[in-house]
Amino acid sequence: MPGPLSNLKVLDFSTLLPGPYATMLLADMGADVLRVEAPGRLDLTRVMPPLEDGVSTSHTFLNRGKRSLGLDLKQEGSADLVKQLVAEYDVVVEQFRPGVMDRLGIGYETLKAINPHLIYCAITGYGQTGPYKDRAGHDINYLSLAGVSSHCGRQESGPPPMGVQIADVAGGSHHAVMGILAAVIHRQQTGEGQFVDISMTDAAFALNTMAGAAALAGGQEQKPEGSMLNGGTFYDYYQTSDARWLSVGSLEPQFSGRLCDALGIPDMKSFALSQNPEDQRAIREALKATIARKTLAEWQDVFADVDACVEPVLSISEAAQHPQMKARDMVIDVPNGNGGTQKQIGHPIKFSVTPCESRYIGRALGADNGDF
Structure with a gap:
């Protein structure tokens, strides 16, 4: 049985972590994901150690199940190819700063005119509006501005640098998937596509949940080691x-x-x-x-x-x-294209009828250029 998103086609212009992780989740759920990557603009996840067979394990994980199109969007004719492709695609995901896709001639309004049903998801640090929309940032910055870091860690040592990229993944990636799928349901009901604006800082701010409710409605600001769940008790x-x-x-x-x-x-x-x-x-x-x-x-x-x-x-x-992880198939063997497999983290969502499938590890840049 194909995955639950087997009828969804995704054009992926993202790099590094947030966008690629989001589209990997979509690919695991059956979506046909085509990743568009500039041959002359290195995605650092391709070279981050450790390497296996000369390729970063980060890249082969984040981009599993996706086809690869090597395309320099600044070169003449590239925008025309994207316009041809988008007529047949359901979703575009991009991770550039606001306005970059417009300058390349393939912004939302341009692509929407070609495909009115298109769902266009832009993932950025601060969103498409506001005084910080053009500002650079990383996970640690988004967590800081969103207030998350203020109530984490110890009073004496301050907030810790986290080993997991919370704003990037729990914020950007997961909220992007939710936004895209919500827009897909809306389109099924109305035929109308739309622009999905994902700010990693917005999403990180929303992760404050109970601490946020206490501060905004209750007037009680949570401090490190100041509550039941952040070091204020024996928890x-x-x-x-x-x-x-x-x-x-x-x-x-x-x-x-x-x-x-x-x-x-x-x-x-x-x-x-x-x-x-x-x-x-x-x-x-x-x-x-x-x-x-x-x-x-x-x-x-x-x-x-x-x-x-x-x-x-x-x-x-x-x-x-751990027996629990094994029972849940959270470590899987993914085909590497050379007759072998690579161990990777499995998909965390379990479907009873349309199970997820990790078809192959991230492919070489431009591996599928011959199809276009």
Whole structure:
């Protein structure tokens, strides 16, 4: 059975992370994605280490399931080819700064005149409007301006540089996919295409959720280590005797009770339930001292059959081997085009009737030029 988006054709002009990750998700769900990339404008994800067979594993993951058209959009005749293609495509995704596609002669209004049903998604750092629309930025900047960084990390050390690109992926990529699919449903109902404006900063601001609600409607600004979920309680990470870490999320009474029993500190149960900062400091210190007495493996044995919201902090390689990840097919073997396969992260959405398929890893630049 083909994927749920098998009738969708996507023309992808994006580079680096946000756009390519979004269109990879669409490709996994069955969309026919053609990536347009300038031969003389290197996408850095092609050369980011580590490499396998001379190609970055980042590139082969982010661009799996897509065809590749090498095309310099500044060269004469390129705009004409794009105009020919767009007549047969449903979606355009681009990640240039506002106005660049217009200057290349293939902006939204131009392409809309050719294909009125076209859904055109532009992913940028700050959106198509506002005083920052032409400003450069990266994930760390979007999180900072959106207020996310202000309530993350520790009071003494400040906000941490995250290992996951939150604004790029949870913001840009995921919101782009949602916006595109919502526009597809609208078009099915009305026949009308539209422009989808995705700002990674907007999306990051929306990720504030409960902290945002508290600040805007409740007048209560969340600070680092100032709330239940950001270090203000015993809900935290604790170091083991072998310098590994254990995550403790035992907030509810039934879970905190089991936690204290498993750790051999039943006298701390009332402290776990208390809202008093002094009580919270006391249980944090008790957890810190107790958890430091055993290795991570020993604590894993202790909590293996204890339902208390306590789990080890695993590396990515360890997570890939975890029985839960294996059961969910979150590590897959993707054909590499040379008769072999490459291990990659699997698609996180599971469909009962139209399963996702990762058909092949990211292709060489211009691998499909002969088709056009």
